[in-house]
Amino acid sequence: MQRALVREGRRWSSAVILAVVLLVGIVLAFSPTGAAFDRILSSARFGVVHRAASGRVLVVEMDAQSAAAIKRWPWSRANYAAVVDHLRAAGASSIVFDVDLSSASDAAGDQALAAALARADGKVALPTFGQSANSRQDRIVDALPIAPLRPHVALASVSIAPDPDGQVRSMPFATMTVGTPRPSLSAYIAQRSGTAGADFPIDMAIDPATIPRLSFIDVRDGRFDPQAVRGRNILIGATAIEMGDRYATPQWGVIPGVIVQAIAAETLLRGVPVWGSWIVPFALALLSALGIVRLRSGITLLIGTIAALAGILAIVLIAQHWVQVTYPLCAALTMVALTGAACGGREIAGRFRTQRLFDESTGLPNARSLLAPVAQDMATTLVVAQLNNHDSLLAVLGSERVGDVILRVSERLALIAQEQRLYRTADRHLAFLLPSGEPVDDSLDGLRALLLQPVEVAGRRVDVAVSIGVATGQSASRERLLVDAALAADAASRAGVLWRHSVVDDQDLERSISLMGDLDAALEAGHVEVFYQPKYHLALGRITSTEALVRWRHPDHGFIGPDTFIPLAERTNRIGPLTLHVLRSVVRDLADWRVSHGSITAAVNISAKLLSDAAFNATVADILRTSGVPATALIFEVTESAAMSDPASAIAALERYRALGIAVSMDDYGTGQSTLTYLRQLPLSELKIDRSFVQHAHRNRNDGVLVRSTIELAHDLGLKVVAEGVEDADCLAFLKACGCDVIQGYFISRPVPLAQFLALLEDDAIAA
Numbered sequence: 100m101q102r103a104l105v106r107e108g109r110r111w112s113s114a115v116i117l118a119v120v121l122l123v124g125i126v127l128a129f130s131p132t133g134a135a136f137d138r139i140l141s142s143a144r145f146g147v148v149h150r151a152a153s154g155r156v157l158v159v160e161m162d163a164q165s166a167a168a169i170k171r172w173p174w175s176r177a178n179y180a181a182v183v184d185h186l187r188a189a190g191a192s193s194i195v196f197d198v199d200l201s202s203a204s205d206a207a208g209d210q211a212l213a214a215a216l217a218r219a220d221g222k223v224a225l226p227t228f229g230q231s232a233n234s235r236q237d238r239i240v241d242a243l244p245i246a247p248l249r250p251h252v253a254l255a256s257v258s259i260a261p262d263p264d265g266q267v268r269s270m271p272f273a274t275m276t277v278g279t280p281r282p283s284l285s286a287y288i289a290q291r292s293g294t295a296g297a298d299f300p301i302d303m304a305i306d307p308a309t310i311p312r313l314s315f316i317d318v319r320d321g322r323f324d325p326q327a328v329r330g331r332n333i334l335i336g337a338t339a340i341e342m343g344d345r346y347a348t349p350q351w352g353v354i355p356g357v358i359v360q361a362i363a364a365e366t367l368l369r370g371v372p373v374w375g376s377w378i379v380p381f382a383l384a385l386l387s388a389l390g391i392v393r394l395r396s397g398i399t400l401l402i403g404t405i406a407a408l409a410g411i412l413a414i415v416l417i418a419q420h421w422v423q424v425t426y427p428l429c430a431a432l433t434m435v436a437l438t439g440a441a442c443g444g445r446e447i448a449g450r451f452r453t454q455r456l457f458d459e460s461t462g463l464p465n466a467r468s469l470l471a472p473v474a475q476d477m478a479t480t481l482v483v484a485q486l487n488n489h490d491s492l493l494a495v496l497g498s499e500r501v502g503d504v505i506l507r508v509s510e511r512l513a514l515i516a517q518e519q520r521l522y523r524t525a526d527r528h529l530a531f532l533l534p535s536g537e538p539v540d541d542s543l544d545g546l547r548a549l550l551l552q553p554v555e556v557a558g559r560r561v562d563v564a565v566s567i568g569v570a571t572g573q574s575a576s577r578e579r580l581l582v583d584a585a586l587a588a589d590a591a592s593r594a595g596v597l598w599r600h601s602v603v604d605d606q607d608l609e610r611s612i613s614l615m616g617d618l619d620a621a622l623e624a625g626h627v628e629v630f631y632q633p634k635y636h637l638a639l640g641r642i643t644s645t646e647a648l649v650r651w652r653h654p655d656h657g658f659i660g661p662d663t664f665i666p667l668a669e670r671t672n673r674i675g676p677l678t679l680h681v682l683r684s685v686v687r688d689l690a691d692w693r694v695s696h697g698s699i700t701a702a703v704n705i706s707a708k709l710l711s712d713a714a715f716n717a718t719v720a721d722i723l724r725t726s727g728v729p730a731t732a733l734i735f736e737v738t739e740s741a742a743m744s745d746p747a748s749a750i751a752a753l754e755r756y757r758a759l760g761i762a763v764s765m766d767d768y769g770t771g772q773s774t775l776t777y778l779r780q781l782p783l784s785e786l787k788i789d790r791s792f793v794q795h796a797h798r799n800r801n802d803g804v805l806v807r808s809t810i811e812l813a814h815d816l817g818l819k820v821v822a823e824g825v826e827d828a829d830c831l832a833f834l835k836a837c838g839c840d841v842i843q844g845y846f847i848s849r850p851v852p853l854a855q856f857l858a859l860l861e862d863d864a865i866a867a
Contacts, residue, residue, distance in 0.1 A: 113393075124434040127433055189325035201245065219251065225249070227257070259356060272298065387407035404435060404436065411428075461509075481533075505523060619673075628649070628651075630650050630850035633645050648704075690726060692857060704737075716752070
């Protein structure tokens with residue numbers, strides 16, 4: 100069911116992504132933004148390939164050398180006449196001028212050029228172009244060479260139309276002047292025909308430096324090798340900076356107009372390039388997007404997106420440089436990149452949702468999933484299966500293998516859960532819902548034999564002790580049902596039976612409420628005391644710290660164990676005042692004993708509920724500010740399960756404590772499900788190894804390996820290690836050999852009142 104919902108969700112999200120990508124692609128294909136983006140890409144597209152000119156076009160450049168030699172501007176056209184005669188005599192195939200000849204010059208020069216053109220017998224083409232009538236009008240006036248120059252020549256257009264960004268990327272095949280279509284210089288030289296007004300992309304991969312050139316003055320004076328001219332198309336134009344006529348290009352920067360004309364002619368000599376339809380890259384991008392939305396993992400999405408982008412680029416560049424079809428790229432590249440980004444966002448969001456709603460080690464939905472609001476309130480039965488030996492399994496197998504054990508147990512529970520989802524609601528709890536009235540009694544009894552059978556994990560047969568709790572109520576009250584069913588499972592475990600129905604003991608509830616009502620008064624009356632259990636530093640051989648532990652002597656009920664009233668205080672939101680009472684007592688005692696024992700520190704246990712409590716943390720800061728005791732004298736101990744239940748909040752809270760100067764210790768390490776990542780991220784000062792591993796570490800090989808590796812790991816992370824539960828000398832010797840820093844346990848001292856703790860400090864000082 101869950102997988103079907105996930106697949107359906109993915110289909111919908113994929114459809115939405117493709118619809119958005121399709122719309123964006125169409126908009127970019129027809130928008131100025133897309134065209135502008137393609138113009139930006141043009142330089143990179145031409146930069147992929149550098150191509151040498153064919154050499155069939157030679158530029159006679161009116162360069163700085165020629166300007167210096169002739170000096171007077173405009174030049175007498177007798178100079179052009181001499182150039183035409185020399186080029187014709189050398190066997191030039193054609194001679195094309197990119198020089199404005201639309202107005203008369205000196206009469207002798209004009210007559211000389213006209214005579215030279217007549218002698219050339221049709222080998223020369225002169226320029227025609229359109230220009231604005233004046234600066235105040237948009238009207239275009241056609242410019243032709245003066246009448247005496249026209250009888251024996253062809254007319255070719257030299258008009259160049261830069262793109263909106265000022266760069267030249269295309270050239271017309273022909274333009275209209277005086278009502279007649281005129282081929283462009285490039286089309287005339289290459290002998291290519293085309294429609295007036297239609298243009299073609301210039302191949303800016305052609306390197307201008309490879310176009311052969313001769314200086315105008317050298318040609319005029321006959322100082323050139325005729326072999327350099329014979330059979331070539333000659334293009335005459337200005338390259339000297341002072342003569343202007345320069346254009347910006349996407350690949351070669353600002354170059355003379357005559358060189359742009361030469362590159363355009365070289366382009367047409369290779370073939371006739373065309374503009375490709377946007378539909379081709381659009382279709383390629385759409386096919387790529389269809390493939391990308393099917394990918395799931397982040398790395399495959401990244402690789403798939405990059406491969407699609409590279410593939411489209413390769414196809415378009417091959418078409419441009421070898422097939423001479425130039426396709427727009429903006430829409431296609433944007434579509435592919437947007438698809439990859441959107442799918443990546445989808446996967447990240449899905450991962451966050453999975454991390455929030457699913458258990459990491461088993462993949463089962465967690466308590467948040469179970470407690471999600473329901474559409475319809477109805478009578479429901481909630482079943483909780485509790486792994487009673489979870490901690491032992493965790494110590495022996497590790498968290499990953501314990502996850503496998505839980506999955507095997509969930510497979511057996513699925514026999515009575517039927518089509519209902521199974522949830523991992525806590526480290527040791529599996530839960531599922533059944534409609535109210537479902538006969539679970541027979542099913543649970545029938546499950547007994549199956550649950551008693553060992554499960555196989557990694558080739559090992561493992562015994563799992565399971566007890567089951569059942570609670571019935573309205574589905575809208577799932578949180579209460581979950582608590583009741585968990586309590587029932589715990590009661591079944593203590594009673595040694597497989598399962599129990601939840602039975603709310605009103606008297607017990609009333610007694611708990613009454614007890615919590617007495618707590619505030621007990622704090623004021625001094626009935627709640629702070630005991631201290633020393634921590635012994637192995638290397639220094641003396642007590643260097645202590646842990647503050649709370650004790651309640653009720654005037655009516657006598658001694659009340661912390662295991663009874665602390666959980667009640669947490670459930671009734673009284674854990675804050677209780678912790679602050681302990682903290683104030685510890686700070687007061689620290690101020691007294693640090694006079695004689697200045698280096699002794701004290702640890703206070705902090706409940707998970709208080710880590711993100713702003714009011715509590717503000718009060719802690721006030722206590723430290725007014726106490727006169729340095730914050731470095733305090734250690735806050737947080738259980739591993741508290742730190743792992745909401746790592747982000749825990750990290751933020753613990754960093755605030757560290758900022759105040761308070762050391763942070765992870766208590767009961769090894770009993771939760773922390774990962775090395777979180778252990779590295781938490782701002783810890785020390786690690787306390789739980790007593791369940793320490794007590795028998797010197798006799799039990801598995802426990803010993805775990806303790807030794809934990810000490811090495813903590814030291815590598817720069818953390819001090821405290822081992823609790825040390826009860827004999829052999830255990831102490833083992834821990835000392837392992838390099839443990841500090842020990843705590845009955846072998847050193849039980850928790851004692853302040854006076855006895857001070858006596859221990861005095862004895863310790865005398866012994867030293």
